Amino acid sequence: MKIQTLLAATLLLVAACNRDKQEVGTEGMNAAANQADAAANPTIDNPNVVSEDEAPNPDAPVMTFAETEFDFGDIQPDSKVRHTFTFTNTGKTPLLIEDATASCGCTTPSWTKEPVAPGAKGTIEVQFDSHGKQGLQSKQVNVRANTQPSITTVTIKGSILSNEGPQRPS
Incomplete structure (x- = not known):
């Protein structure tokens, strides 16, 4: 019961804080979440690690x-x-x-x-x-x-x- 009350109070506080802000929709919320995640989990640039959208390093050892x-x-x-x-x-x-x-x-x-x-x-x-x-x-x-x-x-x-x-x- 205490958890439900705390959750409801938190939701009301968030809703009140966001009342004056322009609505951004799902895309804006996803972008904000992705930015927050990137800031919390920075990546280290390793030239030998290839992601899906990145070309392999042509100079890598084989x-x-x-x-x-x-x-x-x-x-x-x-x-x-x-x-x-x-x-x-x-x-x-x-x-x-x-x-x-x-x-x-x-x-x-x-x-x-x-x-x-x-x-x-x-x-x-x-x-x-x-x-x-x-x-x-x-x-x-x-x-x-x-x-x-x-x-x-x-x-x-x-x-x-x-x-x-x-x-x-x-």
Whole structure:
């Protein structure tokens, strides 16, 4: 009841304050709301972020991989395997990898930390620990960089052997 009374009083106060103002209609109210939202939530200009109505940055770095998926085939139980993904910066500005995260704690990525100049190569090494795993496995690594789009995914997969042999589906 108190909330309803407070709400009614607030509405009356707003109505009284707006009585002398010219009516702006729905479009004017929406514009005012959008302006208020923009003032409350300012955007940071990032040249590599593309909105729907904005053209992509033609100078952005581009991460071009020789391969985006690697199949280890059969993997021995309780072993660690590694694969190195190689990429080239085919863009016009230096490429900087901010982060690389794996889809599972059993997968550990490491990457080129220094900026990769246009035309130069970089690497992402992915280590997979098969301890406690069995059967077919597929793991992704999401690489976040100053590219468009900002996330690129590479995948590793393989089949963990059992003590009796391969666990391939029939």
